[in-house]
């Protein structure tokens with residue numbers, strides 16, 4: 001989609017981090033923006049900030065885990081702006097404590113897959129038929145480098161799922177509707193509030209756990225994210241990909257991030273077993289854990 005001016009974007013998880021940066025960037029390109037998020041106060045603040053910068057913005061309180069709420073989001077966006085052209089299925093969470101996969105509480109699986117994977121599935125099922133009727137548009141699904149490198153646990157499973165779903169969608173739309181674009185966004189570390197994702201965990205999926213372990217994990221991740229890429233740079237990469245109709249969007253292109261992806265592919269092709277390879281920030285994460293012990 002070359003010309004963004006006058007078009008309408010929907011961004012889930014748009015009240016913070018990468019989602020808010022996308023909304024700001026789309027507004028700067030002259031798009032109207034629908035910001036969807038589960039956190040009411042942050043959502044209102046995001047809408048106010050966008051309008052203060054001169055943008056035409058609408059906020060819709062949405063929990064992407066629920067198909068009916070995503071349908072309602074689409075209906076409200078279209079009722080308000082008349083159409084939707086660019087959809088970013090971006091909302092995502094990460095549980096604050098990691099456990100071996102066999103010990104992960106069922107609530108962590110349900111919450112993480114509910115937001116990160118089902119949220120994207122609902123976004124695709126809701127918006128793609130509308131874009132097909134309209135005849136043009138672009139979908140951007142937020143995965144992660146954790147969708148390309150084994151990260152394990154609910155987060156890694158959700159992001160591998162988003163990559164696979166998006167690849168399938170791309171291939172199917174290329175045949176069915178070549179004017180619709182699809183991209184999958186796979187960032188490395190980005191300076192956002194994802195280390196505090198527990199702020200939006202629904203109470204019915206609460207987990208009793210050792211607070212000190214969760215605090216240690218949060219602290220380590222927080223420290224890595226503080227020094228990480230600004231969300232605005234990720235938004236730049238997304239806008240270029242939408243304009244150029246590029247599918248894979250990897251804002252972190254340094255060899256430290258690309259090497260583990262490449263090596264994993266070679267392991268698979270050469271029949272080698274998985275290897276744990278460090279990614280940037282692993283040392284900082286480990287140091288924060290040890291320091292907090």
Ligand SMILES: NC(=O)c1ccc[n+]([C@@H]2O[C@H](COP(=O)([O-])OP(=O)(O)OC[C@H]3O[C@@H](n4cnc5c(N)ncnc54)[C@H](O)[C@@H]3O)[C@@H](O)[C@H]2O)c1
Pocket residue numbers: 012013014015016017018019036037038039042062063064065090091092093115116142143144145186187188189190191192193194195196197200225
């Ligand atoms: N920050 C990183 O290092 C990083 C790296 C790779 C991928 N990602 C992905 O980027 C996306 C955005 O995360 P972020 O880093 O900007 O974090 P963030 O916490 O700053 O923003 C995430 C937003 O999603 C919202 N959200 C949470 N649950 C929701 C739900 N059920 N329905 C609707 N909205 C919900 C939150 O309220 C928040 O506004 C996520 O999919 C995340 O997995 C982040």
